[in-house]
Amino acid sequence: MNAADDVLTILRTRSLSGVLEREIEKAILAGEIPAGKRVNENLLATRFGTSRGPVREALRALEGLGLVELIPNRGVFIRQPELEEAIEIYDVRTVLFGHAGKLLAERATETVIARLRDYLEQMEAAARSRDFDSYYPLNLAFHEFIIDSCGNATLAAQYRGLVKKLHLFRARSLVQGGGLEVSNSEHREMVDAVAARDPERAQRAHAEHVARAKARLIAACRKAAGEAQPQPN
Amino acid sequence: MNAADDVLTILRTRSLSGVLEREIEKAILAGEIPAGKRVNENLLATRFGTSRGPVREALRALEGLGLVELIPNRGVFIRQPELEEAIEIYDVRTVLFGHAGKLLAERATETVIARLRDYLEQMEAAARSRDFDSYYPLNLAFHEFIIDSCGNATLAAQYRGLVKKLHLFRARSLVQGGGLEVSNSEHREMVDAVAARDPERAQRAHAEHVARAKARLIAACRKAAGEAQPQPN
DNA sequence: CGACGAAAAACTGTCAACAGTTTTCTCTTT
DNA sequence: AAAGAGAAAACTGTTGACAGTTTTTCGTCG
Numbered sequence: 001m002n003a004a005d006d007v008l009t010i011l012r013t014r015s016l017s018g019v020l021e022r023e024i025e026k027a028i029l030a031g032e033i034p035a036g037k038r039v040n041e042n043l044l045a046t047r048f049g050t051s052r053g054p055v056r057e058a059l060r061a062l063e064g065l066g067l068v069e070l071i072p073n074r075g076v077f078i079r080q081p082e083l084e085e086a087i088e089i090y091d092v093r094t095v096l097f098g099h100a101g102k103l104l105a106e107r108a109t110e111t112v113i114a115r116l117r118d119y120l121e122q123m124e125a126a127a128r129s130r131d132f133d134s135y136y137p138l139n140l141a142f143h144e145f146i147i148d149s150c151g152n153a154t155l156a157a158q159y160r161g162l163v164k165k166l167h168l169f170r171a172r173s174l175v176q177g178g179g180l181e182v183s184n185s186e187h188r189e190m191v192d193a194v195a196a197r198d199p200e201r202a203q204r205a206h207a208e209h210v211a212r213a214k215a216r217l218i219a220a221c222r223k224a225a226g227e228a229q230p231q232p233n
Numbered sequence: 234m235n236a237a238d239d240v241l242t243i244l245r246t247r248s249l250s251g252v253l254e255r256e257i258e259k260a261i262l263a264g265e266i267p268a269g270k271r272v273n274e275n276l277l278a279t280r281f282g283t284s285r286g287p288v289r290e291a292l293r294a295l296e297g298l299g300l301v302e303l304i305p306n307r308g309v310f311i312r313q314p315e316l317e318e319a320i321e322i323y324d325v326r327t328v329l330f331g332h333a334g335k336l337l338a339e340r341a342t343e344t345v346i347a348r349l350r351d352y353l354e355q356m357e358a359a360a361r362s363r364d365f366d367s368y369y370p371l372n373l374a375f376h377e378f379i380i381d382s383c384g385n386a387t388l389a390a391q392y393r394g395l396v397k398k399l400h401l402f403r404a405r406s407l408v409q410g411g412g413l414e415v416s417n418s419e420h421r422e423m424v425d426a427v428a429a430r431d432p433e434r435a436q437r438a439h440a441e442h443v444a445r446a447k448a449r450l451i452a453a454c455r456k457a458a459g460e461a462q463p464q465p466n
Numbered sequence: 467c468g469a470c471g472a473a474a475a476a477c478t479g480t481c482a483a484c485a486g487t488t489t490t491c492t493c494t495t496t
Numbered sequence: 497a498a499a500g501a502g503a504a505a506a507c508t509g510t511t512g513a514c515a516g517t518t519t520t521t522c523g524t525c526g
Contacts, residue, residue, distance in 0.1 A: 015305040016479075017293070041508070051481045052508090053286065060250070060290045064297020066390075072248040073487050073508060088387040092329070099328045154321040157299075158391060249509075274478070284511045285478090306478060306517050 020048060020058035028067060028078055029167045036080040039068065066165055079168055083221055086169045089162050090214035094207050096159045097143075100150035101190060101206025105199040112149050116191045119145065123187060127180035135180055142187065146206075174220035186212065253281060253291035261300060261311055262400050271308040272301065299398055312401055316454055319402045322395050323447035327440050329392045333383035334423060334439025338432040345382050349424045352378065356420060360413035368413060375420065379439075407453035419445065 024044060027033055039059065045052045059076045062068045069077045081089065104112070119142040126135040147156045166172065186209045193202035257277065260266055272292065278285045292309045295301045302310045314322065337345070352375040359368040380389045399405065419442045426435035 015303070018303070018305070038507095040506095042506090053480060053482095056509090057290055057293045060293040061297040064294040064299075066297075070248070070251070072251070075488095075508065085387060088385045091332070091385055092388050092391060095328050095332045096325070099324070152321045152324055154318060154395075155325050158325060162387075271477095273476095275476085286510060286512095289479090308478065308518095 016050060017054035017057040017061075020044075020050070020054050021061045023048065024055075024058050025062060025065075025067060025164075028062070029164060033078055035078050035168060035170060038075040038077055041075070065161060067168065079165070081165060081169045083169075083171070083218075086166060086171075086217065087214065089166050090210065090217065093159065093162050093166075094210040094214065096155055096162070097147075097210045098203045098207030100147055100152070100155060100159070101194065102199040102203035103150040103152060103155075104146060104206075105194045105197055105202035107151050108149060108194055113191070113195050115145065116142075116194065120184075120187055120191050124184055127184050130180070132180070139183070146190075171217070171221055171224065174217065174224060182212075183209075249283060250287035250290040250294075253277075253283070253287050254294045256281065257288075257291050258295060258298075258300060258397075261295070262397065266311055268311050268401060268403065269313040271310055274308070298394060300401065312398070314398060314402045316402075316404070316451075319399060319404075319450065320447065322399050323443065323450065326392065326395050326399075327443040327447065329388055329395070330380075330443045331436045331440030333380055333385070333388060333392070334427065335432040335436035336383040336385060336388075337379060337439075338427045338430055338435035340384050341382060341427055346424075346428050348378065349375075349427065353417075353420055353424050356417055360417050363413070365413070372416070379423075404450070404454050404457065407450065407457060415445075416442075 024039075033039055041052045041055050041059070044055045048055070059068060060070070063070050063076070067079060069079050071077060108116075119138065123135060123138050123142065126132075126138060147159050150156070186205070190202065190205040190209060193205045257272075266272055274285045274288050274292070277288045281288070292301060293303075296303050296309070300312060302312050304310060341349075352371065356368060356371050356375065359365075359371060380392050383389070419438070423435065423438040423442060426438045
């Protein structure tokens with residue numbers, strides 16, 4: 001991410017359908033449009049004060065990103081992953097995040113490591129005072145920072161796409177609060193491994209952090225389903 | 234990939250812009266449209282006998298897939314990765330393919346392993362007789378089969394997307410012929426590791442197979458550039 | 467002969483309208 | 497009262513046209 005990319009981003013956002021793409025994506029991820037339901041083009045067009053053309057274009061872009069699904073003559077539907085797909089996504093995320101950790105341990109500058117430690121301290125402070133409202137965004141920013149600092153923009157883009165898709169999983173809320181202290185001890189191990197310049201250890205720490213989130217999700221789903229349907233993996 | 238997915242694919246292809254998306258993607262990957270150049274909407278529309286609307290929608294879908302780039306008021310440009318990005322893509326591919334190998338070793342049925350061995354034999358036969366024309370598609374099918382058989386459709390989709398992007402790299406041709414026997418000995422190790430049900434070994438074998446392709450690409454680029462610009466990694 | 471600038475052509479962005487399909491509603495029949 | 501057929505409404509798919517921007521062309525000046 002350099003200055004040229006920023007300019008490009010601004011320019012892309014200038015075009016009407018570009019703005020629509022972002023706005024509709026935001027609306028979808030915020031859950032404004034009922035998941036799994038059809039997206040009404042006319043409604044969106046009138047809502048944003050445009051014609052249906054740009055709306056359709058934005059929706060096709062979102063289709064390419066994998067957030068919606070197109071069924072001919074029926075319309076655009078918001079994708080809603082089943083548990084099986086959520087597990088798949090978590091598995092890929094695990095691998096990518098693990099690799100990000102490895103890269104970080106190999107390449108991170110001292111400045112980056114200092115910022116990681118800074119995030120860690122803030123999160124620990126928030127966890128101690130049970131301040132979930134400030135912990136959550138911190139946690140998010142921490143993970144974003146790791147992905148952005150690993151030095152592989154392609155990996156970062158792929159990872160972000162996966163996280164977005166995971167937002168569409170119906171039972172996502174089940175895994176939201178996954179224990180502040182538990183999560184933070186994992187964070188500490190991640191940062192320590194990076195600071196120790198140990199790629200293997202960093203990879204393991206980062207991967208296991210996501211893998212445990214996956215495990216929590218599966219456990220929560222099983223519990224919610226009343227142990228009705230045993231899940232593999 | 235099951236029957237339901239096939240039906241969906243057929244349905245998607247039925248819509249005009251869906252067909253256009255595939256056709257335009259094919260044209261781009263085949264290099265019909267000069268890489269890096271602007272894509273002319275009118276030209277494509279007349280070529281396919283439609284209006285510009287569906288063409289624009291198809292292009293926006295391809296934008297979401299990361300094959301083209303949209304610059305407002307200037308048009309759609311075919312993305313052309315620099316060496317740096319190609320390396321990034323190879324790195325992610327390495328990780329994903331490695332994981333596919335690991336999954337395969339854990340889950341592959343005997344039928345799958347038998348087919349892997351079958352591919353291997355055919356490729357070895359083609360390599361012995363220096364029959365490159367039949368080796369290349371076999372090699373492609375072999376990799377596709379691995380990705381499809383690992384049991385993670387999300388991983389498969391991501392991997393395929395990366396391969397497509399790599400097709401846009403200008404110097405891709407440099408790495409095309411990477412030594413038939415070398416490549417095949419790597420293939421043998423991959424299959425053996427899977428057949429031995431050794432996930433760690435399979436992961437290593439699969440990852441290294443892609444990593445070596447990356448190394449060949451970098452070496453070829455350096456050579457082509459006359460050792461002018463030393464590349465990291 | 468090259469560079470600059472204005473006019474013209476080409477192209478993209480957006481819209482409104484029409485055709486065809488799907489969905490909903492209503493009325494009839496059992 | 498429930499089920500089914502037919503009509504009406506709603507919605508998607510596609511088109512052609514117009515407005516605004518960019519690119520090219522062409523003529524002029526240094």
